[in-house]
Amino acid sequence: MDVNWAQVLFNSAITGSLYLLGAVGLTLTYGLSSFPNFAHAEFITLGAFLGYTIGTQLGLGLPIALVVTFFTAGLVGLLCYRGIFQPLAKRGATIIHLMVASIALSFILRYSMGAIWSWKPYYFASSWAAFDVGPLRVTGLWLWLIAIAVGLAIVMHLGLVKTRMGKAIRATSSNPDLALASGININKVILITWFVGAGLAAVAGIFRGADTQIWPLTGWDIILPIFAVTILGGIGNFYGAIASAFIIGLAENFGVVGLMALGLSTSYRLGISFVILIITLIVKPQGLAMFFRRA
């Protein structure tokens, strides 16, 4: 079997970038609100549908679709927290209650989107012509995705380290009571995080939808690797999420080569992140957090 290893590495960067965009919101909201939000998958799907409607149906193109989708989905995420999870948490809901509520919200959003956009798959109209760069086969879409993920990593890093709100997010994630005792309005911090997290998930949804298809399960299809990124990176740990997104991207793409060499179906690739998820939970449940203590 002849393998273009440069292409495998490039594909890993694409996968890692997608998972990073998808997982940032999940890991930060998990860290701050102390429960895994399963409806995060639907924020990804919502992004795919909104991106399709704005970019293709209204013909406004990718850049406008990205911006409008980010803000619209961000608002939906914020309202979900404010309207459902915050009131539940105030009444003393445990992680189990909040998790079950998020699964219920996930179904409500999924079937609502199915009712609005139908269950038949859509495809972005704009075609992304492939071109060769040395040994690599590249599309403009993939370059956009990698550029946005790298840009996100830089902006988020600067935001978390240099701005007061960023430091407040890290402080609240580490110790909410001490954050309150420092005068930080932790509700505002949590709302902003939900907004940004859902917005970024929706951006991931646009890229996933543009690369595959858009239907009510677009987000659900990749929620497993996104959870794997969250757990491996250490819950609430942004830097851990960057590392683990690319580790899982590499594992999946090199794994696909392995599956092909063994004559197995490449649809087993999702199993790779599941295996990483399980191994992390057994061996080191705190994931890579120990390497990124500043998060």
Add this chain to the structure above:
Amino acid sequence: MDPLLFAEDIHAGYGDIVIVHDVSLRVEPGEIVAVIGPNGSGKSTLLKSILGFVKLFQGKVSYCGEEITGVSSDRIVGLGIGYVPQVNNVFPNLTISENLDMGAYQVRGRASVKASMEEMFSLFPELALRKRSLAGNMSGGERQMLAVARALMARPRVIFLDEPLASLSPKPASIILSKLQEIKQSGVAMVIVEQDVTRVLSVSQRAYVLVNGAIAMEGNAESLFKEESAKQRYLGLHAKAVDK
């Protein structure tokens, strides 16, 4: 004249369980007030209920003559009331400078925050030496200094300290205690909950003895310390040990 802070007829606890019964506590400007008593007597709960961290079943809290009962904990900080919890009192994932910056979260203006930070560094030179290192890497004594400095960053008029000497060896405990006296000189009042009765009474003006969630004794710290019955019944001190 109104006291700086007055908590009146406080009943507080967790869930449906009332831990603090009918306690009143008064703090005058610039004084150190000790809250002492055996383990599980409700000292920390009293503190947390005044600061809005624990459910207040009944009672009233006023600050500078204005009622602040039920005001959220983050807004209480903005009013000028600081809090140093007993454990987990620094952000381990933030640097020393970042911890101080968070303490001044509600303070407007970079210059003012920077000035406060410089004041903290001159009060606690140990912190200045390592301002870029993570708080999680510090020793117990250094952490306690940072915790106090973080609370001071908001320029409070009164600070509540929950067992600031617990788990410290004698030397860092003495350093913290002398720093607290230095802070008092600058006019900041303090309410100190402490197990180490001898040490805390030596720096306090007044004291409350809490037993089973209610006030068993209160008064001048010096006379309380000398009173034999208080020492034996509530403070767990033996006359000989004190006389030494």
